[in-house]
Amino acid sequence: MAVTECGPLSTVIVPRDEYRVLNILDHDRRAIHELNCLAQSPLHLSTVWPRGIEILLMHGAQELLNKEDKDGYLPLDYALKTHNYNASKMLIDAGSPLSLRTNIGTIRHEDILQYVCIPWEQQPKFFTLVVEALKSRRRRLHEFSKDHLPPRVWDELELPDNPVLDSNVVRVQRALEDCNIEIPQALRVHKHEATVYHTSQSYSLTAVNAEHLFDGGFRDIDATNFNGLTPVEYTCLHCHNFTEGLAFIAWPVGKGADPHNLTTKFHSPKPVSGISGYQFIGKFMARAVPGSIDDKISTR
Numbered sequence: 001m002a003v004t005e006c007g008p009l010s011t012v013i014v015p016r017d018e019y020r021v022l023n024i025l026d027h028d029r030r031a032i033h034e035l036n037c038l039a040q041s042p043l044h045l046s047t048v049w050p051r052g053i054e055i056l057l058m059h060g061a062q063e064l065l066n067k068e069d070k071d072g073y074l075p076l077d078y079a080l081k082t083h084n085y086n087a088s089k090m091l092i093d094a095g096s097p098l099s100l101r102t103n104i105g106t107i108r109h110e111d112i113l114q115y116v117c118i119p120w121e122q123q124p125k126f127f128t129l130v131v132e133a134l135k136s137r138r139r140r141l142h143e144f145s146k147d148h149l150p151p152r153v154w155d156e157l158e159l160p161d162n163p164v165l166d167s168n169v170v171r172v173q174r175a176l177e178d179c180n181i182e183i184p185q186a187l188r189v190h191k192h193e194a195t196v197y198h199t200s201q202s203y204s205l206t207a208v209n210a211e212h213l214f215d216g217g218f219r220d221i222d223a224t225n226f227n228g229l230t231p232v233e234y235t236c237l238h239c240h241n242f243t244e245g246l247a248f249i250a251w252p253v254g255k256g257a258d259p260h261n262l263t264t265k266f267h268s269p270k271p272v273s274g275i276s277g278y279q280f281i282g283k284f285m286a287r288a289v290p291g292s293i294d295d296k297i298s299t300r
Helices: 008-013 017-027 030-032 048-060 061-066 075-081 085-093 124-148 151-156 169-177 207-215 231-238 243-257 277-288
Strands: none
Touching: 008 017, 008 030, 017 030, 017 048, 030 061, 030 075, 048 061, 048 085, 061 075, 075 085, 085 124, 085 277, 124 169, 124 207, 151 169, 231 277, 243 277
16 A cells, blocks of 8 residues: 555556556446545546546546545546646546635635636636636536526526626525525535635736636626625725736726715724725735835725
8 A cells, every 4th residue: 555545446547557447447447436545536636637537427426526525626636736637628528626725724615716826826718617607607607507596586686787706606595505506516606706816815816817708608707705895996906916917906996986986894904994005005005015106095
């Protein structure tokens, strides 16, 4: 046994021994469910070997798509972390959840963008893959909800015509749950922020990436999060790269986001109200370029 105490199937997956993998699965399909001491399934260990993923899926490994290792990571986390495009695409196409483990904390939420937006790890084909996956799943959730919710409940949601759900995801999923309708795991969204533009503090969107998301149907550029902040305001508070932050801030404004809107319930560290997007932008610029503008904007 290896130090990770791999079972027979995992032991031959690691060296990518296709003949022995097929031989084991042909004689005992239950081997597909073995776990090592790190709770890694054979699918976790195959994420650097796309042919291995193909073989496992042919032998019924779809249920392993949702299987976490002992640290809470899915096979898709592994594939994205190792920048294996073919493995990532195969797992997404097979129905892997897109709600992945965050780099900060232990909460699982739909932060698949973190793997393709970190500046030193950005690869255009990965970003395209992720955007298309998010777009497809959100559209499918919209269709699923429309087909399964009672007509009265669906009408009461008063959703916009755009079928790519973003800021309304939480409301739609809550309506399904209230009606005791089980949401398929592949479609469930573990929301952490209000929109895809309210990015995690572990990465930042560029204006180019935001444009790609917008073209994919994510149009809620002026929606507010639980703290009453729009993407512009959120970026002003959390972005540490002045050049990219300023470019991103200009992007939603150019798309029609209104910096005149006043926040109503921002808490930092105490509740305040009546702050406009322009004030957040001014504060961001003053913090990023000390002395460049008069830093007299207060959130008191």
